[in-house]
Amino acid sequence: MIVNNSKTLLLVQGLRASINGTEILKGIDLTVKSGEIHAIMGLNGSGKSTLAKVLAGHAAYEITAGTVRFEDKDLLELAPEDRARAGLFLAFQYPIEIPGVANTQFLRLAYNTIQAQRGKEELDPLEFDDFVREKMKLLDMNPDFLDRSVNEGFSGGEKKRNEILQMALLEPKLSILDEMDSGLDIDALKTVANGVNQIANKDNATILVTHYQRLLDYVVPDFVHIMQSGSIVLTGGKELALELETRGYDWVTANKRSIAGAIA
Amino acid sequence: MSETVATDYLDCLLKSWSIKSNEPLSWLNQLRARAIDHVSTQRLPTKRDEEWRFTDISALTRLSFQSAQPHTSLRAQDIEHLYLKEAKNSLVFVDGYYSPQLSTHIDPTVLQIGNLSTFLSTHASILESHFGQYARFDNNVFAALNTAFLHDCALIIAPKNTVIAEPVHLLFIATQSEVTSYPRCLIIGESGSNVTFVEDYVSLQEAAYVTNSVTEISLSANAHARHIRIQRESAQAYHLANCAVSLARGSNYQSVSISLGAQISRYNLNVQLIDEAAECAIDGLALISSNQLADTHTSIDHIKPNGISRQQHKCIVNDKAHAVFNGKIIVRPHAQQTNSSQSSRNLLLSKTAQIDTKPQLEIFADDVKCAHGATVGQLDQEEIFYLQSRGLSEATARSLLTYAFGAEIIDRISVSSLRQQLEQTVLNQTRGNKL
Ligand SMILES: Nc1ncnc2c1ncn2[C@@H]1O[C@H](COP(=O)(O)OP(=O)(O)OP(=O)(O)O)[C@@H](O)[C@H]1O
Numbered sequence A: 001m002i003v004n005n006s007k008t009l010l011l012v013q014g015l016r017a018s019i020n021g022t023e024i025l026k027g028i029d030l031t032v033k034s035g036e037i038h039a040i041m042g043l044n045g046s047g048k049s050t051l052a053k054v055l056a057g058h059a060a061y062e063i064t065a066g067t068v069r070f071e072d073k074d075l076l077e078l079a080p081e082d083r084a085r086a087g088l089f090l091a092f093q094y095p096i097e098i099p100g101v102a103n104t105q106f107l108r109l110a111y112n113t114i115q116a117q118r119g120k121e122e123l124d125p126l127e128f129d130d131f132v133r134e135k136m137k138l139l140d141m142n143p144d145f146l147d148r149s150v151n152e153g154f155s156g157g158e159k160k161r162n163e164i165l166q167m168a169l170l171e172p173k174l175s176i177l178d179e180m181d182s183g184l185d186i187d188a189l190k191t192v193a194n195g196v197n198q199i200a201n202k203d204n205a206t207i208l209v210t211h212y213q214r215l216l217d218y219v220v221p222d223f224v225h226i227m228q229s230g231s232i233v234l235t236g237g238k239e240l241a242l243e244l245e246t247r248g249y250d251w252v253t254a255n256k257r258s259i260a261g262a263i264a
Numbered sequence B: 001m002s003e004t005v006a007t008d009y010l011d012c013l014l015k016s017w018s019i020k021s022n023e024p025l026s027w028l029n030q031l032r033a034r035a036i037d038h039v040s041t042q043r044l045p046t047k048r049d050e051e052w053r054f055t056d057i058s059a060l061t062r063l064s065f066q067s068a069q070p071h072t073s074l075r076a077q078d079i080e081h082l083y084l085k086e087a088k089n090s091l092v093f094v095d096g097y098y099s100p101q102l103s104t105h106i107d108p109t110v111l112q113i114g115n116l117s118t119f120l121s122t123h124a125s126i127l128e129s130h131f132g133q134y135a136r137f138d139n140n141v142f143a144a145l146n147t148a149f150l151h152d153c154a155l156i157i158a159p160k161n162t163v164i165a166e167p168v169h170l171l172f173i174a175t176q177s178e179v180t181s182y183p184r185c186l187i188i189g190e191s192g193s194n195v196t197f198v199e200d201y202v203s204l205q206e207a208a209y210v211t212n213s214v215t216e217i218s219l220s221a222n223a224h225a226r227h228i229r230i231q232r233e234s235a236q237a238y239h240l241a242n243c244a245v246s247l248a249r250g251s252n253y254q255s256v257s258i259s260l261g262a263q264i265s266r267y268n269l270n271v272q273l274i275d276e277a278a279e280c281a282i283d284g285l286a287l288i289s290s291n292q293l294a295d296t297h298t299s300i301d302h303i304k305p306n307g308i309s310r311q312q313h314k315c316i317v318n319d320k321a322h323a324v325f326n327g328k329i330i331v332r333p334h335a336q337q338t339n340s341s342q343s344s345r346n347l348l349l350s351k352t353a354q355i356d357t358k359p360q361l362e363i364f365a366d367d368v369k370c371a372h373g374a375t376v377g378q379l380d381q382e383e384i385f386y387l388q389s390r391g392l393s394e395a396t397a398r399s400l401l402t403y404a405f406g407a408e409i410i411d412r413i414s415v416s417s418l419r420q421q422l423e424q425t426v427l428n429q430t431r432g433n434k435l
């Protein structure tokens, strides 16, 4: 929701980033205030996941220009773990499998690390087990996933739910959900969307990266941004996604200026 | 390295050897005499020997470690932390000498365990028929030395059709420096028996010494044995070990061996599936750092049909350490329908760490299934990033991932208190490693 006078959580200005000498992000500007839900859409390869990973601090990308502030912090100065501890969360498009690390052990370590950072109580394995099982119920997740290795052998949809479970546990200020709807069946989509809606409140914010209007039927965005080859070319309200659905990206390319003018 | 030095080392040992005149059993003395003969015709291996090409033991030859003498001042409370709570039976050897005071054993009627002298009078013929039969010393100078200098032995006889649920702990404690001890174990599983034992090498101080051990395991038809081997010697020690296993029809041998200690360690494990449908599972983990060298040579010899072997060996190598794995699988012409798999997976934690891994398949039968693979890698940057993105520090992420790599092997240890001890050791050792 758009809240009057709410504070700015994320302020991205002129952000450029390259990988192996190839520039992928070519000047991104984005402002996210608390309470808001943003959607980022765009063709395959337009740089959406790159933006997400750059914000989370992936070391493979070189930042060549621009600034990113997260609340009062210079985000680009922080190590990935410090970004997470400051309240940034990225649900990965392709969550990685970590054989040998039990999901429950990993979830508890992550939870306790964040709790300690916030000066809150850490949970021992038994307490955590009760706590995490409650959260899993909300997401309609089978508790068997606790005993398995992190994401190992999880189906595509199960991996996505495990990401949202982590979001629910860590209660971030800003969540970036990279294609959380891909690979989810329609029931799972509703469950997960419902989870996102429950977590969203006036003090936090969410960025949804998606290709489909369907997700936005369940999690309604305040802003929709369209990315093209490394920059945000168009920003509008939720109707922009609907328009895009019927007209396609060619329409965006052909009419960037006039649409922007019409929206402004 | 000069061979004269190597010969001096053996000469020294040869001079110190003597037949014990009070020994009541001639067969044992004959065995020792044969062994010392072999020592006198051999030399210490050098890196020019194919079997030792990565493992330079010249440092050992510059020292002349004489046999350890009995040392008895150790009290049970000094080694309390070393006992395993699941093990009601433990045989404790200090510098190679049996200590009845430190050992605990109950109910010898079910499980027959003890040292050599406990059994010499009552089980002479069984001992004679097994002793030195599996660990061949004709081309193995360390096994020959062990046999020549052997003065005691840890013995387990699992009688026919008995299942012993609790593990037996064979604890070898090094307390002296600049000596050599010659631990020896003999495990006999009679038909249909089932036994678990832990062969555990520890040190109470950071000293330089040599452990030269030989373990022989013989399983009769349908016998089962779980062998857990922990090498946690002092970081300056030399650990040279031979283990020979003989598997009769339908028997099942499972071993997990963990190498953590010693400056130089060498473990030779030879398993022979001498009859049909025998099965073995061999798991190994070497976790080493600083300048350690851990060398594991295994040989799994399928002699008869329908055998199954599965092997997984892992090495985690930090700093300037060096791990060696050589895994030979032999499938002899008659061993049709053999099913064998081997995997060697290795993790390098520093740029100066070194790993040499070599699978060696010698397959002479045509109707067999054999799979093998070897990988050498580093911690996965994407995995580290994933963990960091959830708030874990880079050091914690690395430690967790390293631990996870080793845990696959440690988790196969059936003794939970030991497993927990090792988990802690691994976590401590891997904390904060940097690439
Ligand atoms: N290591 C690399 N070297 C060169 N180019 C790369 C590298 N990694 C990614 N890219 C390129 O960066 C571009 C942006 O990729 P990104 O994953 O951000 O796209 P996306 O918008 O998330 O696409 P999708 O909708 O398919 O998920 C792509 O063209 C990709 O090929």
Ligand SMILES: [Mg+2]
Residues within 6 Å of the ligand: A048, A049, A050, A093, A178
């Ligand atoms: Mg993407």
